[in-house]
Amino acid sequence: MPTSYLTISYVQLALAAMSIAINLGISIAYRLQLERSLVIASIRMVTQLLLIGFVLEWLFEQQNPWLIVGLGLLMSGIAGRASVQRTNRRFAGIYWNSILSILAAAALVSGWTVVAIVQVDPWYDPQYFIPLLGMVLGNALNGISLGLDRFMEDVVTQRNQIETLLALGATRWEAARQQVRDAVRTGMIPITNSMMVMGLVSLPGMMTGQILAGASPIDAVRYQIAIVFTIASGTALGTFGVVLLAFNRLLSPSHQLRLDRLHAPK
Amino acid sequence: MQDIGMLDGNGSPIASQRSPVATPESSLLMSATPPRISACADSPLLAIRGLGRRFSERWVWREVQFDLSSKERLGLVGPSGSGKTVLLRTLAGLDRIRVGTIAFGDRPLLQWSLPAYRAKVAYVPQQSALFEGTVERNLQLVFDLSVHARRSYDRSAVLSDLATFERDEEFLSLDASQLSGGERQIVCLLRILQLEPQVLLLDEPTASLDPDSSRAAEALVERWIARGDRACIWTSHDREQLERVTNRQLLLQDFQA
Numbered sequence: 315m316p317t318s319y320l321t322i323s324y325v326q327l328a329l330a331a332m333s334i335a336i337n338l339g340i341s342i343a344y345r346l347q348l349e350r351s352l353v354i355a356s357i358r359m360v361t362q363l364l365l366i367g368f369v370l371e372w373l374f375e376q377q378n379p380w381l382i383v384g385l386g387l388l389m390s391g392i393a394g395r396a397s398v399q400r401t402n403r404r405f406a407g408i409y410w411n412s413i414l415s416i417l418a419a420a421a422l423v424s425g426w427t428v429v430a431i432v433q434v435d436p437w438y439d440p441q442y443f444i445p446l447l448g449m450v451l452g453n454a455l456n457g458i459s460l461g462l463d464r465f466m467e468d469v470v471t472q473r474n475q476i477e478t479l480l481a482l483g484a485t486r487w488e489a490a491r492q493q494v495r496d497a498v499r500t501g502m503i504p505i506t507n508s509m510m511v512m513g514l515v516s517l518p519g520m521m522t523g524q525i526l527a528g529a530s531p532i533d534a535v536r537y538q539i540a541i542v543f544t545i546a547s548g549t550a551l552g553t554f555g556v557v558l559l560a561f562n563r564l565l566s567p568s569h570q571l572r573l574d575r576l577h578a579p580k
Numbered sequence: 581m582q583d584i585g586m587l588d589g590n591g592s593p594i595a596s597q598r599s600p601v602a603t604p605e606s607s608l609l610m611s612a613t614p615p616r617i618s619a620c621a622d623s624p625l626l627a628i629r630g631l632g633r634r635f636s637e638r639w640v641w642r643e644v645q646f647d648l649s650s651k652e653r654l655g656l657v658g659p660s661g662s663g664k665t666v667l668l669r670t671l672a673g674l675d676r677i678r679v680g681t682i683a684f685g686d687r688p689l690l691q692w693s694l695p696a697y698r699a700k701v702a703y704v705p706q707q708s709a710l711f712e713g714t715v716e717r718n719l720q721l722v723f724d725l726s727v728h729a730r731r732s733y734d735r736s737a738v739l740s741d742l743a744t745f746e747r748d749e750e751f752l753s754l755d756a757s758q759l760s761g762g763e764r765q766i767v768c769l770l771r772i773l774q775l776e777p778q779v780l781l782l783d784e785p786t787a788s789l790d791p792d793s794s795r796a797a798e799a800l801v802e803r804w805i806a807r808g809d810r811a812c813i814w815t816s817h818d819r820e821q822l823e824r825v826t827n828r829q830l831l832l833q834d835f836q837a
Binding site: 475478479480 | 673693694695703704705707725775
């Protein structure tokens with residue numbers, strides 16, 4: 315099959331890797347002690363990407379919907395877990411809350427996009443479904459992480475305010491509405507910011523990729539717009555879901571603030 | 581750490597003897613123990629039975645029982661760390677009941693919707709939060725809460741209460757974030773009193789006030805009690821004040837192991 319783009323060989327890849335040597339040099343010369351993490355990060359990035367390249371090559375030939383769905387579940391599980399890891403506090407069930415939120419949000423918006431918008435046939439065609447799900451999960455993960463962390467932090471630092479409201483007769487929702495709103499808003503900041511400057515400051519990676527691969531810019535842009543809407547709604551749903559679940563856990567149905575349920579990560 | 585659950589009974593042997601482990605459900609019926617202090621013929625506003633609280637292995641207090649009847653002013657006495665605040669928080673339903681029962685108006689706390697209960701049994705924390713905006717905004721915003729929706733802000737009543745503290749309208753337009761500690765306590769007291777609760781739980785309500793304002797606060801609480809079927813519980817480091825404003829005192833040391 316003729317390709318409309320220039321391929322990169324492994325030799326060319328090695329040349330690209332050399333550019334990181336400049337960073338290493340600076341780090342060593344100025345004793346920034348960044349070498350270790352730079353080397354580890356580079357090695358991880360290369361290994362993970364090469365592996366996923368092989369996996370995708372194999373995967374795109376698969377036509378078994380159960381396999382694709384199973385893979386989607388696994389990806390959601392990993393993303394849900396990862397979004398909790400960056401937070402500073404934990405409560406029992408936090409991982410399940412996160413996984414449930416990200417799974418429900420990603421399933422809903424990815425399903426809608428492949429079935430109704432891109433109209434992929436069959437809907438589980440891995441060439442569309444898996445990269446799309448990956449982009450949705452990657453962004454929802456950030457939103458969930460930020461929203462969850464902000465909410466747990468706020469209920470601790472603003473405990474006095476919440477309990478004053480409760481003591482005045484507020485329901486749990488009246489008492490912590492402000493914290494829920496701030497948390498969801500925080501989770502939406504990255505995606506909203508990037509939508510604001512998209513095309514002006516940044517060219518989205520997916521669109522750039524399609525253009526490099528020879529697609530017409532207008533086609534690529536239309537694709538990108540559809541995908542950004544999917545990503546944004548997935549992030550909003552996931553963030554809102556996880557913050558509501560955390561709210562339900564930390565403000566009990568009997569209208570008590572349950573900070574005793576929070577603890578430091580193990 | 582998680583809470584020490586009701587059934588997690590590995591406290592000292594004496595502890596488990598003295599206070600039989602009870603689940604909230606099983607203690608809906610009041611215990612048969614006779615009231616320890618009050619012998620009021622009318623049914624009390626608050627009835628506390630066998631209340632206990634511990635942090636890990638240490639009991640803060642246990643077997644606390646008393647009745648609070650209409651017109652009573654109960655003083656909570658105990659050194660710092662004796663659990664006065666924890667007791668008030670528990671009575672306000674902010675902390676879960678671990679052992680024992682609280683009943684208000686003949687209904688156990690667990691049968692109350694807590695917002696409705698807290699509208700009647702109002703707790704004024706030592707450091708109540710004020711919200712962004714003016715003093716008046718702080719007094720008004722409580723009426724946005726659904727439980728108080730049927731009431732409305734009464735500026736003239738607030739002004740007459742303010743006059744007790746020798747302050748006028750101007751005070752209402754001050755920014756809440758610029759108030760002194762004492763002024764904050766005045767706002768918190770006014771904020772709760774305008775909701776006309778039945779029981780007030782006052783945690784060091786005059787700690788930051790000068791003597792004159794303290795007396796004004798005491799007078800205000802006194803006037804509020806006189807208006808109906810009401811009672812209050814005070815804590816204070818000022819023994820003289822407690823003698824003055826309460827007619828009965830509860831020594832928390834009596835409930836400590």
